[in-house]
Amino acid sequence: GAVVSQHPSWVICKSGTSVKIECRSLDFQATTMFWYRQFPKQSLMLMATSNEGSKATYEQGVEKDKFLINHASLTLSTLTVTSAHPEDSSFYICSASIGLGDTEAFFGQGTRLTVV
Amino acid sequence: GDSVTQMEGPVTLSEEAFLTINCTYTATGYPSLFWYVQYPGEGLQLLLKATKADDKGSNKGFEATYRKETTSFHLEKGSVQVSDSAVYFCALSEGGSEKLVFGKGTKLTVNP
Numbered sequence: 001g002a003v004v005s006q007h008p009s010w011v012i013c014k015s016g017t018s019v020k021i022e023c024r025s026l027d028f029q030a031t032t033m034f035w036y037r038q039f040p041k042q043s044l045m046l047m048a049t050s051n052e053g054s055k056a057t058y059e060q061g062v063e064k065d066k067f068l069i070n071h072a073s074l075t076l077s078t079l080t081v082t083s084a085h086p087e088d089s090s091f092y093i094c095s096a097s098i099g100l101g102d103t104e105a106f107f108g109q110g111t112r113l114t115v116v
Numbered sequence: 117g118d119s120v121t122q123m124e125g126p127v128t129l130s131e132e133a134f135l136t137i138n139c140t141y142t143a144t145g146y147p148s149l150f151w152y153v154q155y156p157g158e159g160l161q162l163l164l165k166a167t168k169a170d171d172k173g174s175n176k177g178f179e180a181t182y183r184k185e186t187t188s189f190h191l192e193k194g195s196v197q198v199s200d201s202a203v204y205f206c207a208l209s210e211g212g213s214e215k216l217v218f219g220k221g222t223k224l225t226v227n228p
Contacts, residue, residue: 005160009218026227032214034214034215036218041220042218042220043205043219043220043221044205044216044218044219045218046216046217049215092162093159095216096212104162104217105214107159107160108159109158109159
């Protein structure tokens with residue numbers, strides 16, 4: 001299957017700083033990328049959908065000014081957690097797909113963010 | 117809104133035991149149903165899927181049947197192996213969308 005690489009795998013940052021997480025599709029062009037957040041013992045919650053070259057669509061309750069998503073190319077999407085706080089500590093996962101319809105989404109390995 | 121409820125773990129089995137992980141869903145339309153698996157240190161991988169009622173998805177010895185009458189998509193395997201140890205997620209998507217709604221995940225540990 002196709003490979004999606006997420007970087008970094010884990011990051012620790014201080015409160016008030018910003019952290020950028022990258023999601024790359026290594027062997028295919030991803031029209032659409034998705035960002036999920038997973039709390040301990042909870043399901044993955046969709047945060048936003050990003051389409052290459054356009055603004056991301058955020059799910060209800062997700063602060064777009066706090067979680068900045070950029071999908072500048074067909075192989076790269078970034079999630080920036082701005083002015084991070086301890087409650088932003090979580091596991092963030094991206095997925096990428098080739099196009100519309102019933103197509104498979106390929107997932108990155110996730111990023112563990114800890115804000116201290 | 118749409119939701120997925122799956123059996124909470126962790127589940128611990130001996131090698132060659134029979135596995136069932138229950139999954140039920142709530143959806144407004146006719147969703148596609150998925151099982152994803154996450155091996156330690158890796159991203160989620162699609163294990164199997166079914167797109168309409170009575171479809172059976174199967175892969176690597178795992179099976180799940182789309183039961184519309186009971187809104188269920190239980191995952192089964194007749195004889196598990198140590199290498200099946202992972203976290204399993206049930207998920208759905210509506211109307212051909214790639215947006216997935218996930219269950220909480222069930223951690224499976226298979227002992228030799």
